[in-house]
Amino acid sequence: MPPKSDIPQGTLDLLILQVAALGPIHGYAIAQRLQQVSRDVLQVQQGSLYPALHRLENKGYLKAEWKDSETGREAKFYRLTTKGRAQLKHETENWARLAEAVRLVIQSAT
Amino acid sequence: MTKKKRERQLDAELQFHLDRQIADNLRAGMPPDEARRNARLKFGGLEQLKEDCRDVRRTRWIENIIQDVRFALRMLRRSPGFSLVAVLCLALGIGANAAIFSVMDALMLRLLPVEHPEQLMLFGEGQSVGVNDDIPRNAPDLFSRPFYQDSAAGSRCRKTMTAISKSSASSRTPNMKVFAKIAAASFSSSTLKVKIWTVPTISSCVPAASRKPSLMKSEPPYT
Numbered sequence: 001m002p003p004k005s006d007i008p009q010g011t012l013d014l015l016i017l018q019v020a021a022l023g024p025i026h027g028y029a030i031a032q033r034l035q036q037v038s039r040d041v042l043q044v045q046q047g048s049l050y051p052a053l054h055r056l057e058n059k060g061y062l063k064a065e066w067k068d069s070e071t072g073r074e075a076k077f078y079r080l081t082t083k084g085r086a087q088l089k090h091e092t093e094n095w096a097r098l099a100e101a102v103r104l105v106i107q108s109a110t
Numbered sequence: 111m112t113k114k115k116r117e118r119q120l121d122a123e124l125q126f127h128l129d130r131q132i133a134d135n136l137r138a139g140m141p142p143d144e145a146r147r148n149a150r151l152k153f154g155g156l157e158q159l160k161e162d163c164r165d166v167r168r169t170r171w172i173e174n175i176i177q178d179v180r181f182a183l184r185m186l187r188r189s190p191g192f193s194l195v196a197v198l199c200l201a202l203g204i205g206a207n208a209a210i211f212s213v214m215d216a217l218m219l220r221l222l223p224v225e226h227p228e229q230l231m232l233f234g235e236g237q238s239v240g241v242n243d244d245i246p247r248n249a250p251d252l253f254s255r256p257f258y259q260d261s262a263a264g265s266r267c268r269k270t271m272t273a274i275s276k277s278s279a280s281s282r283t284p285n286m287k288v289f290a291k292i293a294a295a296s297f298s299s300s301t302l303k304v305k306i307w308t309v310p311t312i313s314s315c316v317p318a319a320s321r322k323p324s325l326m327k328s329e330p331p332y333t
Binding site: 026027028031045046047050051054055058066069071073074075076 | 119122123124126127129130131133152153154155158159162163165166167
């Protein structure tokens with residue numbers, strides 16, 4: 001198993017929006033999917049996941065609705081809004097720029 | 111959404127997560143106690159987590175106001191004609207209000223700029239002589255300027271004696287007109303030159319033998 005990493009500050013919103021872009025999803029499944037897709041590298045803490053979800057909902061990037069989950073129990077599902085999609089694009093570009101910049105700096109040092 | 115409902119939903123949402131985690135732990139082969147403990151541990155402080163979720167909404171409230179203000183400013187900039195009219199309306203409204211209030215303030219609210227305004231008395235003849243609650247509106251009594259000057263200079267209470275007159279011409283016209291409007295006394299000298307006869311305690315100014323107010327009769331006005 002690879003070592004686990006904390007999610008860098010500020011990228012949690014981007015990750016959540018990206019996962020929600022695939023379709024309505026509840027909080028637990030977001031945490032699971034982030035962990036799976038990143039091959040267990042990214043561990044999202046509930047303590048930061050839920051406040052982030054509520055913040056994104058408040059900003060209008062996510063829309064929440066209560067639906068039956070796959071187990072039959074009602075759960076709060078988050079869906080990406082149009083505004084959220086624009087924000088996701090914006091944050092993805094930001095992240096790419098930042099990652100590229102960090103890569104350049106590291107390369108120049110070696 | 112009401113606060114209660116929001117709280118219920120927050121509870122339900124977190125409980126769902128917790129239960130799913132426990133179920134997954136059980137499926138992974140943990141004993142029930144361990145499964146529950148592990149799920150709780152991952153959650154961290156539940157109350158702290160809830161508080162963080164509530165905080166998000168609270169701070170949002172402030173951000174909303176800032177956003178609204180920005181939006182309003184942007185809209186105002188976009189239609190300068192409308193903004194100008196709106197600002198003018200407000201300015202006129204506030205200005206008129208302030209002007210009227212300052213008049214009312216001087217007329218009705220503020221006390222006269224003398225030491226004991228409640229002891230003010232008018233000199234003169236007629237019904238209203240000696241009253242100190244209101245200055246009569248219709249019957250101004252006239253005293254000559256020299257008379258005033260003499261009485262003020264010789265009086266035991268000259269410090270407390272003053273006169274009102276209506277016009278800025280009072281220095282040329284020797285007549286002192288007792289002006290009928292009390293508020294006029296606090297107008298600035300540039301608008302209305304106003305002085306008022308005042309004697310805080312009439313007994314201290316007038317010889318005991320003749321304490322009747324009619325002592326001070328109007329003198330024939332100089333012409």
